[in-house]
Amino acid sequence: MGHSAIAFIIVIGILVFIHEFGHFIAARLCGVGVEVFSLGFGPKILKKRYGRTQYCLSAIPLGGYVKMVGEEPGSEIDPEDINSSFTHKSLLQKSIIVAAGPFFNFFLAIFIFFILYQFSGIYLAEPVVGQVLEDTPAFTAGIKPGDVIKEINQVKIESFEDIPRIIATGYGKQLDFIVERDARLIELVISPVLSPGKNVFGEEIEKYIIGIVGSGESYHKKLNLFQALQHSIKDTYGLVKLTLLSVVKMINGSISADNLGGPLMIAQMAGEQAKAGMMNFAWFIALLSVNLGIINLFPIPVLDGGHLLFFGIEALTGKAVSDSLREKLIKFGAAVLVALMVFVFYNDIVRMFNGG
Structure with a gap:
């Protein structure tokens, strides 16, 4: 159990760091100020300020966040911060910043596969x-x-x-x-x-x-650099395609939703893959990274895909979604995610009692 917990924390830490790092890099490239870059939630264990940004390691390592200047619509912004405000950037820039998190998860999978193929080749x-x-x-x-x-x-x-x-x-x-x-x-x-x-x-x-x-x-x-990169992109694309197809089949009932797993199942599998060796563990991280990227692109308010949906509506209608409607949709999205978390926890517990 302890081995699985450590492996789980390592996996989640890597995935969240890469995801939030994507948002952070895109924000900085688009000229948006970043106030906080935190790995984890809750009380801050370590923190260090460089320039405007405070980098933190927080007590609960099951997530992370990037807090940008003017991130919330309608928030008060100092006049000198207008140029570095997320809200005041173009729709394209805001979309790039939001989409960068999930796409960095895809890039992580490509990078992991590339390293594995470059040093180990393929069978x-x-x-x-x-x-x-x-x-x-x-x-x-x-x-x-x-x-x-x-x-x-x-x-x-x-x-x-x-x-x-x-x-x-x-x-x-x-x-x-x-x-x-x-x-x-x-x-x-x-x-x-x-x-x-x-x-x-x-x-x-x-x-x-x-x-x-x-x-x-x-x-x-053995693979050269180009071949390793080609196989890495191909495998990542294959995982994306297979994951999306699995979601579609769960929605139409072809596959039982009982196959969904949550943190307990991920922890168990992380421990098993870590024991099997670094290559297995790295491949498992790549697999989860693809899943995290796809999930975050779902058009559910609260997720990155939900924000992209809001930007898409604004681009089509010429006006932003009202604050009141946005707030209601975000509450709805949060409720959907909570319900999903309860369901996958239930699946995990059932598997544990059934010896799965």
Whole structure:
């Protein structure tokens, strides 16, 4: 438990610091004065002032905040602070400042993946056929176990994972394969067929297949700077896409909301990943960073996405949302978040009692 608590504090501390640092950097670049940059809430344990900004480490390490000059609409601002007031900046500048927090969470994920790939490389599944299923297009075309898939439609195959991806994008069209067998290159023509299967969410789907199974062998590949960055961006994009799809499926009922987890589950998983090693722990931080970035972009008042929604309404109508309406929407947003927190805590507690 103690190990998980420490790991949880480290994870939350890193994620919140990066998120608030994004707001801070964007604010300073847009000429907005920052009065307080705090990691954590509650009583201040450490504080140091540099210029106008007071940097703080607070007692409750489960959050943080950046307090900007003129951040609250309608607040009184000294005439000399008008130029450095958040409220008096353009809609574009305010939007950049607000969006910078979530986007810095995405940048953190890219950075973590980049470091991992740069120093450790990647392991790829060998494009070697381990099994050919009977009465399938691959069996009919003459593919045999041990064949190495070299190309499909003139696209070089680097990993076995490339094969189903190319087959899926062909939508059943005839594909030209080049396979290596006994040091000889053989050209084969294969037409995929639809077959029942399951997606990553366990849902029943139909997908195009040719009827081969990989050998399960893998190889290590070192990456240069460009390749590491390319894989980092690709993986971060994949996590964003998968997370958004998961949210949509929870909303339409395809996935049970019981899968949602809160702080207790995060603490448990953080402890497990920390024990598994630094690479696992770093990957877990990247995963949570993507989730935090996406959640903060939801158009719920109180969250960054809610503020962006207000700015969008102002841009369309030509006038800002009234203070009274803003206050009501923020209260509603806060109530939604409290309800969500109660729900995920309930899920966590149920999992604990069920041994999950």
